[in-house]
């Protein structure tokens with residue numbers, strides 16, 4: 001069945017099929033990546049993003065190396081196998097060296113009997129030169145998430161400033177692959193003017209670029225952006241995308257995005273039932289979480305990290321899913 005037909009299949013049929021594909025291709029285990037947003041300083045002005053450079057209502061922050069390494073150690077102690085370090089996009093030499101340093105130190109400090117190779121480190125720090133990607137890879141990061149957001153050129157140009165180009169974004173994904181990363185990308189679902197055909201094309205793009213992991217969720221507007229007056233993407237279409245990607249790509253990793261929880265209180269759990277196998281519990285310190293609002297209504301803002309994890313783990317287990325504590329949970333697609 002082609003990808004467009006998948007998106008048009010009855011949702012319950014799609015859920016059953018995608019879960020069966022996931023079970024066979026990657027198993028039923030769920031892996032944690034602690035999501036640490038270490039800085040909201042960004043040089044870009046994407047039209048949908050709450051931390052865009054020109055949003056003067058945002059208080060800018062950057063965590064110190066010590067804060068980052070302490071949180072990483074906490075994650076390792078709690079049995080999270082991996083950490084996702086995310087920030088706004090910057091290219092300065094200082095920033096590149098800072099990220100290199102925190103990756104290297106985090107690796108060193110989290111080696112233990114349970115984690116003999118330390119935490120698995122994923123980065124999501126935007127478009128960078130191939131040299132920078134290599135520097136960070138050599139420091140110990142081995143996965144990188146760079147979302148394409150949409151592969152429709154017209155739509156891409158509508159939601160980004162003219163300084164951001166679809167060609168450049170694609171070239172970065174190729175660079176990441178060549179450097180040796182497990183490469184993640186994803187799209188926003190339900191963008192104004194986006195069609196089912198566009199989403200089907202996005203899935204074809206994931207296949208063509210041999211993507212190892214997907215992180216995607218519904219488009220949700222933010223009040224301080226030029227796209228503030230649009231409607232959010234739906235939970236139904238978001239879940240259908242998760243299922244269609246699982247069926248089309250089989251053995252990749254798929255994250256149950258936090259944004260799903262913003263439009264449905266159990267959106268992430270639903271995504272697990274539709275074929276997702278990765279959860280990213282937020283471990284950003286409570287005092288700065290409110291400054292990392294990519295969209296309005298972001299969940300977990302006031303939850304303490306330990307409480308979040310407890311309730312999340314209970315919810316996952318109640319679905320009959322095992323959690324891969326102290327495991328990296330690498331994409332099987334990448335290993336093949």
Ligand code: SF4
Pocket residue numbers: 042043044045046049050051052053087088089126
């Ligand atoms: S989407 Fe990323 S690059 Fe664009 S403004 Fe937001 S943080 Fe910056």
